[in-house]
Amino acid sequence: MKQAQNARMLFNAVSLSRDSMTVLDDINLTLPAGEITALLGPNGAGKTSLLHCASGVMKCSAGRVLLNEKDIQLYTPLALAKKVAVLPQQSGLNFPFSVEDVVAMGRYPHSDGQVCDGKIIHRLMDILHIRDLAKRPYTALSGGEKQRTQVARVLSQVVSNEQLDVYENSLLLLDEPIAALDMPHQSLLMALLQTLAAKGLTILIVLHDVNLAATYADNIALLKAGRLLAFDSVSKVITEAMIKQVYDVDVDIIAHPKTAKPLVIREV
Amino acid sequence: MVPFLNNLSLKKRLLQRYANANQGFGWLGWLLVLLTPFVFLLGLGIGPVAIDAQQLLYLLPSLLNDALLSPLGLGNAAVHDPALSSLHIIIMDIRLPRTLLAWLVGAGLAISGAAMQGLFRNPLADPSIIGVTSGASLGASIAVVVIANRIGVGGAEQWGGLSILVMGAFIGGLLAVLIVYRLSTASSDGVTSNSTSVATMLLVGIAITALAGAGNSLLAYIADNNTMRSMSLWNMGGLDAANVLRVKLAGSIIIPAIFLLMCFSRQLDAMLLGESEAKHLGVDVQRVKWALIVIVAIAVASSVALAGVIGFVGLVVPHMLRMVIGPSHRRLLPYSALAGGLMLVMADIVARVIVSPAEMPVGVITAILGAPLFIFLLRQRRDYGMY
Numbered sequence: 263m264k265q266a267q268n269a270r271m272l273f274n275a276v277s278l279s280r281d282s283m284t285v286l287d288d289i290n291l292t293l294p295a296g297e298i299t300a301l302l303g304p305n306g307a308g309k310t311s312l313l314h315c316a317s318g319v320m321k322c323s324a325g326r327v328l329l330n331e332k333d334i335q336l337y338t339p340l341a342l343a344k345k346v347a348v349l350p351q352q353s354g355l356n357f358p359f360s361v362e363d364v365v366a367m368g369r370y371p372h373s374d375g376q377v378c379d380g381k382i383i384h385r386l387m388d389i390l391h392i393r394d395l396a397k398r399p400y401t402a403l404s405g406g407e408k409q410r411t412q413v414a415r416v417l418s419q420v421v422s423n424e425q426l427d428v429y430e431n432s433l434l435l436l437d438e439p440i441a442a443l444d445m446p447h448q449s450l451l452m453a454l455l456q457t458l459a460a461k462g463l464t465i466l467i468v469l470h471d472v473n474l475a476a477t478y479a480d481n482i483a484l485l486k487a488g489r490l491l492a493f494d495s496v497s498k499v500i501t502e503a504m505i506k507q508v509y510d511v512d513v514d515i516i517a518h519p520k521t522a523k524p525l526v527i528r529e530v
Numbered sequence: 531m532v533p534f535l536n537n538l539s540l541k542k543r544l545l546q547r548y549a550n551a552n553q554g555f556g557w558l559g560w561l562l563v564l565l566t567p568f569v570f571l572l573g574l575g576i577g578p579v580a581i582d583a584q585q586l587l588y589l590l591p592s593l594l595n596d597a598l599l600s601p602l603g604l605g606n607a608a609v610h611d612p613a614l615s616s617l618h619i620i621i622m623d624i625r626l627p628r629t630l631l632a633w634l635v636g637a638g639l640a641i642s643g644a645a646m647q648g649l650f651r652n653p654l655a656d657p658s659i660i661g662v663t664s665g666a667s668l669g670a671s672i673a674v675v676v677i678a679n680r681i682g683v684g685g686a687e688q689w690g691g692l693s694i695l696v697m698g699a700f701i702g703g704l705l706a707v708l709i710v711y712r713l714s715t716a717s718s719d720g721v722t723s724n725s726t727s728v729a730t731m732l733l734v735g736i737a738i739t740a741l742a743g744a745g746n747s748l749l750a751y752i753a754d755n756n757t758m759r760s761m762s763l764w765n766m767g768g769l770d771a772a773n774v775l776r777v778k779l780a781g782s783i784i785i786p787a788i789f790l791l792m793c794f795s796r797q798l799d800a801m802l803l804g805e806s807e808a809k810h811l812g813v814d815v816q817r818v819k820w821a822l823i824v825i826v827a828i829a830v831a832s833s834v835a836l837a838g839v840i841g842f843v844g845l846v847v848p849h850m851l852r853m854v855i856g857p858s859h860r861r862l863l864p865y866s867a868l869a870g871g872l873m874l875v876m877a878d879i880v881a882r883v884i885v886s887p888a889e890m891p892v893g894v895i896t897a898i899l900g901a902p903l904f905i906f907l908l909r910q911r912r913d914y915g916m917y
Contacts, residue, residue: 343812
């Protein structure tokens with residue numbers, strides 16, 4: 263397993279059990295700063311629970327989660343929100359806020375007198391193609407438009423200015439952000455995440471699309487039945503044997519003709 | 531414009547809001563502010579003894595003197611025109627306390643309703659959802675039927691202007707909320723630490739309401755006819771018992787509650803996204819929940835105790851406003867207070883004149899007036915998803 267020198271977040275022997283069921287079992291994981299780590303695994307493997315532990319909303323039953331070398335449970339809600347932004351799998355907002363209002367909520371922990379808040383919001387809405395929807399009620403949007411709005415909200419929490427610089431030592435947790443998006447917007451979002459990672463943002467992202475993960479992520483963590491099976495750079499993790507072990511499907515892996523990254527093809 | 535996040539100077543912020551047609555700070559808020567004194571004067575003028583505008587204008591200086599300056603020790607002994615002194619007494623002793631109490635209770639109920647709808651993320655929530663109203667009802671019944679009978683005083687017996695019923699209602703309302711809150715707060719189970727589930731709270735609130743309702747019925751069953759009638763009248767709500775003491779009590783509880791609730795507008799906005807989302811944005815969700823419930827419980831328990839059960843204002847006023855100005859609490863909360871106060875003052879005027887010289891319970895009026903208006907608005911705004 264990969265050991266990073268510059269760790270943004272550290273899972274130290276993290277276990278989680280709920281109703282006497284083991285959800286996470288002795289997870290040791292290091293999220294390297296400024297890199298994208300994709301979290302993959304079959305349904306019910308514990309990916310979302312791992313994210314909950316990372317965001318501090320769930321207390322792990324054993325072990326510790328350290329953010330910037332400090333136990334995540336020791337942060338105050340506001341101090342944590344300044345460092346960690348979270349996009350949940352689905353959002354239950356059913357009050358007709360305008361799209362702009364929803365995106366602006368991401369500035370909540372930072373609203374400390376910066377006039378540039380408005381600029382950040384507008385920039386992100388431009389990038390995610392929701393500027394035209396700015397005044398529309400959120401409840402009237404399509405699923406993909408809602409998702410892009412939520413993504414813009416979460417990104418506005420980690421971006422510190424119009425040039426998309428990110429706050430120092432910050433972390434972004436995304437739970438299946440691309441599920442509702444069409445193909446161009448999937449690529450758009452992943453490329454945007456790469457840009458932010460290059461500026462120092464650490465990203466943990468739950469994905470189901472192995473190829474997308476292989477294309478855009480720096481590292482891949484494989485989770486199965488609450489246990490971490492592998493955590494390493496893309497080319498080391500995406501192997502036929504590993505995919506077989508995690509998903510129990512037979513695949514072929516070839517090199518992408520342009521990027522030479524591994525490309526998984528389902529056997530028929 | 532982006533709400534609540536720019537810490538510009540107030541003037542700049544007002545200008546920005548004004549510049550933005552969609553956010554439209556102005557017109558509704560200003561309209562409500564401007565309407566308030568107008569409706570207040572109506573409330574002072576209309577009644578079994580009509581006081582026309584000219585007389586009101588003539589009385590105004592001495593009224594202001596007596597109502598505002600004298601209590602502060604600044605007033606000078608006003609010289610009253612003998613022809614108008616009886617009107618002066620009617621206003622000072624009856625109509626002014628009544629109008630003020632109506633405004634306070636209406637404002638308190640409406641802003642509490644807005645806060646509860648936000649906290650529960652449920653447009654059907656109203657202040658009674660946390661059990662406060664039914665608890666107050668039961669408390670009032672126990673006070674009247676059991677305690678008052680036992681110690682041999684009438685339920686309406688006044689102790690320094692407050693009946694035993696008022697105290698019973700206030701205590702009952704708070705106790706009910708306490709029970710609901712405790713039952714829906716899970717002690718630490720290792721995963722979620724000491725959190726209150728609003729979904730559980732909703733259900734426990736319903737259960738406590740049903741239980742209190744049964745207790746109420748039981749007490750009504752064993753009560754004698756007079757007591758039963760006073761209980762059921764109280765349950766319809768009424769402001770006829772308004773007096774200076776009640777206004778002072780209501781004011782000293784509800785006015786601070788209004789301002790405290792307004793401090794939570796940003797947190798409430800964030801909580802509409804979902805509880806975990808609000809947490810991720812840095813809101814101390816558990817603390818906000820606790821604070822909101824305590825404030826609302828005290829405000830609603832006092833207004834129910836002083837004016838009986840007045841339904842509808844807390845449910846409908848925030849709704850109607852949301853349809854016009856959107857869900858952002860920064861405006862919704864103050865507007866709800868203003869509109870709720872206005873609505874109840876107007877409803878009370880109608881209650882006084884419609885079967886004059888008798889009176890209709892004001893709770894009946896709020897429902898008769900409010901329900902059709904609400905239905906009309908609902909049919910106007912079907913495009914808004916949740917509506």
